[in-house]
Amino acid sequence: MPVETRRGFWGETLQLVRAVGRAMGVTFKNLLRRPITVRYPTVKRVFPDRFRGILALTYDPQTGEENCIGCRLCEYICPPQVIKVEMLKAEKRNWAKTFTLELYSCEFCELCVQVCPTDAIVMLRSFDLATADRRELLLDKDRLHALGLQFEPSWATGNRLRDMQAPPKPVKPATHSTPDRRAPEASEGAPTADPRSAAPSSANP
Amino acid sequence: MPPLAYHALVGFIVLNVVIGMVTYVTLLERKFAARMQSRIGPYYVGPRGLLQPIADALKLMLKEDIVPARADRFIYNLAPIAFLLPCILIFATLPFAPGLGVADLNIGVLFFLAVSSLEIVGLFMGGWGSNNKYALLSAMRAVNQIISYDLPFVFAAFVPVLLAGSLQMSAIVEAQRGLWFVAYPVIGQLAFVLFLIATLAAENRVPFDILEAESELVAGFRVEYSGMKFALIQLGEYAHMIGTSFLGALLFLGGWLGPGADTPLVGALWFLLKAMLVFLVVTWVRWSFVRIRVDHILAVSWKLLLPATLVLLLLTGFLVAARGPHAG
Numbered sequence: 001m002p003v004e005t006r007r008g009f010w011g012e013t014l015q016l017v018r019a020v021g022r023a024m025g026v027t028f029k030n031l032l033r034r035p036i037t038v039r040y041p042t043v044k045r046v047f048p049d050r051f052r053g054i055l056a057l058t059y060d061p062q063t064g065e066e067n068c069i070g071c072r073l074c075e076y077i078c079p080p081q082v083i084k085v086e087m088l089k090a091e092k093r094n095w096a097k098t099f100t101l102e103l104y105s106c107e108f109c110e111l112c113v114q115v116c117p118t119d120a121i122v123m124l125r126s127f128d129l130a131t132a133d134r135r136e137l138l139l140d141k142d143r144l145h146a147l148g149l150q151f152e153p154s155w156a157t158g159n160r161l162r163d164m165q166a167p168p169k170p171v172k173p174a175t176h177s178t179p180d181r182r183a184p185e186a187s188e189g190a191p192t193a194d195p196r197s198a199a200p201s202s203a204n205p
Numbered sequence: 206m207p208p209l210a211y212h213a214l215v216g217f218i219v220l221n222v223v224i225g226m227v228t229y230v231t232l233l234e235r236k237f238a239a240r241m242q243s244r245i246g247p248y249y250v251g252p253r254g255l256l257q258p259i260a261d262a263l264k265l266m267l268k269e270d271i272v273p274a275r276a277d278r279f280i281y282n283l284a285p286i287a288f289l290l291p292c293i294l295i296f297a298t299l300p301f302a303p304g305l306g307v308a309d310l311n312i313g314v315l316f317f318l319a320v321s322s323l324e325i326v327g328l329f330m331g332g333w334g335s336n337n338k339y340a341l342l343s344a345m346r347a348v349n350q351i352i353s354y355d356l357p358f359v360f361a362a363f364v365p366v367l368l369a370g371s372l373q374m375s376a377i378v379e380a381q382r383g384l385w386f387v388a389y390p391v392i393g394q395l396a397f398v399l400f401l402i403a404t405l406a407a408e409n410r411v412p413f414d415i416l417e418a419e420s421e422l423v424a425g426f427r428v429e430y431s432g433m434k435f436a437l438i439q440l441g442e443y444a445h446m447i448g449t450s451f452l453g454a455l456l457f458l459g460g461w462l463g464p465g466a467d468t469p470l471v472g473a474l475w476f477l478l479k480a481m482l483v484f485l486v487v488t489w490v491r492w493s494f495v496r497i498r499v500d501h502i503l504a505v506s507w508k509l510l511l512p513a514t515l516v517l518l519l520l521t522g523f524l525v526a527a528r529g530p531h532a533g
Contacts (some may be wrong), residue, residue, distance in 0.1 A: 020494075023487060023493040023494055026493070027241045027489060027493040030240075031237075033243055034243075035239070035243050035245040036243045037243075037245045037246055039245075039248075100522050
């Protein structure tokens with residue numbers, strides 16, 4: 001700009017020309033690059049292992065029973081308070097009588113997954129949430145179970161996440177408490193045999 | 206064929222070609238802009254998005270035509286036509302190839318420059334007739350800016366005219382047979398750059414697009430227009446842009462000259478190619494810079510471009526007086 005400064009007219013002009021060259025150089029470099037667009041509906045990106053998507057409830061693959069014991073930990077920890085659970089007391093184990101999740105207010109923080117003692121609530125590798133009716137995102141227990149069968153679940157489950165966070169404290173201080181000495185209990189993949197053995201209190205600070 | 210019918214026929218063809226070109230230039234710009242931002246641009250409508258402009262036009266035609274209640278109806282409705290007319294008229298004197306043009310006036314460049322600056326009448330009518338303070342402010346800014354930049358624009362365009370020693374467009378092209386004016390030592394490059402800058406301002410393009418500042422003026426003088434009237438205004442803007450690109454290609458890049466240019470169709474193709482090159486440079490500038498402040502825009506025009514083009518014109522005049530017109 002021809003405004004009087006210390007640099008003088010020609011200094012300013014030189015600076016301007018350099019700036020123009022730099023700016024146009026950036027756009028020209030971009031022009032030669034390949035577009036990074038992923039044409040979503042036809043091409044899908046690979047989801048990361050711990051993708052935090054739609055929430056769902058799971059069945060035990062061995063017995064075919066529902067995993068949820070209605071302990072309401074997820075309800076307590078949920079920051080936007082979108083989960084409501086009612087417990088059904090029974091002799092052998094407890095069940096969730098109702099389980100509602102208002103997905104339209106969910107903030108996808110994964111805390112419910114982290115606290116779940118029985119790996120019942122998981123997140124799915126899908127974010128196809130778009131709907132024409134808000135009520136379709138008010139999920140009840142059946143809908144949550146159906147979603148769990150529909151999409152692939154993410155790697156993260158409650159037990160895996162807790163294993164990753166901290167190894168159980170040794171009785172005696174070990175010489176080297178390196179992270180590879182993790183407790184082997186709650187082995188990866190296999191659902192917990194007895195839900196009550198995985199104490200919820202250890203996960204919830 | 207009587208000459209009148211011939212001219213009417215050629216005019217009809219040129220008009221349709223121009224409108225078709227304008228439609229597709231929007232796609233070109235969108236694709237080009239998308240690539241600069243690492244996107245792919247429109248690709249759903251038709252193969253690779255090739256039918257997108259047609260879809261856009263259809264959509265605009267089907268839109269409801271809303272006239273604001275307190276608008277000056279007559280002026281409001283007339284404005285798009287008054288805006289579009291000069292923008293289309295500028296193609297009248299452009300020779301696309303030897304002997305292929307509506308009218309090769311002996312004052313072709315003058316006609317082009319005079320008519321192209323007439324668009325501000327339609328623009329101001331639109332801003333005034335809308336009875337909208339944003340539209341009015343925007344139209345005032347535009348008039349202010351276009352009048353300021355018309356002088357350097359004309360002076361820069363007159364450098365090749367002086368070099369060629371003629372206002373006739375075909376004669377200017379013929380004068381560049383040996384050496385395109387953009388390659389003319391020092392004067393040619395300077396004039397071309399100044400011409401491009403003045404062009405950006407005259408077309409209200411980035412970085413001189415103060416008349417449609419989304420944050421303060423919404424969509425500028427066309428904020429109240431919808432449907433077909435909006436389409437006409439858009440058409441006019443792009444036609445003006447392409448017309449000026451053609452002028453730049455003709456004045457500096459040798460018009461239809463190029464290998465095999467003696468066949469009219471090849472020549473026209475060369476001309477189109479060069480004009481699109483100028484257009485792409487303009488688009489490139491658009492996606493590289495941010496808007497300049499209003500007072501800076503006027504300062505650039507009156508304190509930098511006007512003296513620079515005047516001096517350049519003077520130098521060219523001395524040169525031509527000393528050596529005679531640059532003959533091809």
